[in-house]
Amino acid sequence: MFKDFTETAPPSPAPPAGAAADWTVPQHWDRFTAGDHATWDILFARQQEMLHGRAVRAFEEGLDVLHLSRPGIPEFGELSDRLRARTGWTVVSVPGLVPDDIFFEHLANRRFPAGNFIRSRAQLDYLEEPDVFHDVFGHVPLLALPAVADFMQALGSKGLEAIAKGALHRLARLYWYTVEFGLAREDGALRIFGAGILSSFGESRFSLDSAEPKRRPFVLPEVLRTTYRSDSFQTGYFVVDSFEALLDAVLRADLGSLYREAESLPDLDPARP
Template sequence: MPEHDAAKHGAPKHGALASPVPPPGAAADWTIPQRWEEFTAEDHWVWDTLFARQQSLLQGRAVAEFAQGLDVLSLSRPGIPHFDELNEKLNKRTGWTVVAVPGLVPDDVFFKHLSERRFPAGNFIRAANQLDYLEEPDAFHDVFGHVPLLAQPEVADFMQALGHLGLEALDKGALHRLARLYWYTVEFGLVREGGEMRIYGAGILSSFGESHYSLESAKPHRVDFDLKRVLRTSYRTDTFQQSYFVIDRFQDALDLVTRNDLTALYAELDRLPDLSPCTNDESDLMAA
């Protein structure tokens, strides 16, 4: 995941285009060998426990394509997926591969990987006493949350488009705008399916608590996706979301980034104040 300011899920940070030096043992693109054989029995138990719990919980809550995409995680070995085996299945479907990284990576590195259909996954997993919370995205969030939908062509294309847009936003000093689009779609997006709200954002899919909260709590706003509003709406990384933006189908998200001039939108929105995620009243939006 890209760098972020200490939170339970990854989000692009307002950073410079230049990367710091990769840590020891990492390649220039920050990738490292997975070394699957070095994961412990407890590591694999944590994965299996989280997987079984979320798979059961998400029935009737996640978008149907997520359950279909879980097939890419149905591998011959128990526990944390071996990336060689995982990539053989995923690459055949959409041309994506998962690459191991030591943890959070710089924004330009992250978006460069996405633009080339590679998804960076943290090469570690939370401890057994951290099943419900961790500050830094781990292999369960990155792989279980993101990879099943990367097996869907529309999502695969959308993620690659975000990679290119992320690099452009960095160059134009507009990463905070693109970060909001990433956050409210890839991480915390909802979609309508058969007249019902369903989850597709990885930050929700990999979270036991937010899988309930996002669909069932009366506290958050659930509003139709509006690109300008999303680009203006800030977010918090340390709590459940105050607003969720709802699309009608995955193709809509891809169309939003291919049919709109985001650079022009960035310039237009720079003249307007940001919106709080708790804003929902129409008069508040008009005044803003």
């Protein structure tokens, strides 16, 4: 359901037929069916109601960028115009998961790649490959916040550096436990900001309400050592104090040294006591 990075980031294969060198394709909004748009509307309404008071305020405020003039699935041109005016980001259409280096290159240039397909009604609660709902509903609202927009661009640059250093598996953990499955403390309460949770009906409840997962403060060296699974609800989450603090921690860190240190130490289980 989310971007799960490869261990070694092999050279990018050739883009599929009809795609540009950067794997972008026309969105062809006019080819979505009435059923596709209805699926988006069901998912949108359900998650918006579920997340009220559970997501960080910036997410609820950022949903405004998705309220566009056309019904159903957002048209990326109009969406990009609104998002660009706020933080300089755009949304580009891709046929599905893209190679790691292509993905980070897009982020480094403030472009967010989003799938140009939507799940079926039978897959409302789970989809292995990220679709337009996960990519746009889960990620785009927070890209309207400057601190998150800057953090995502920084991750793009850091991701390309990690590939060059052979440390993508470490950077992937930072991405996983923030962009996809991050929690934040806001006004003394836990709130959701990770797109993997925001777009998941089940994990929206589980992440905050269940006694099962461990929730621990965001400490960058620990995050880089903590494993994760992509096929189930998380057994552990990291909680950030603010997006500004998260951005500062990543920009100030000597990630190369932290990667080397992590390689000399055992991995950590997210469910550890």
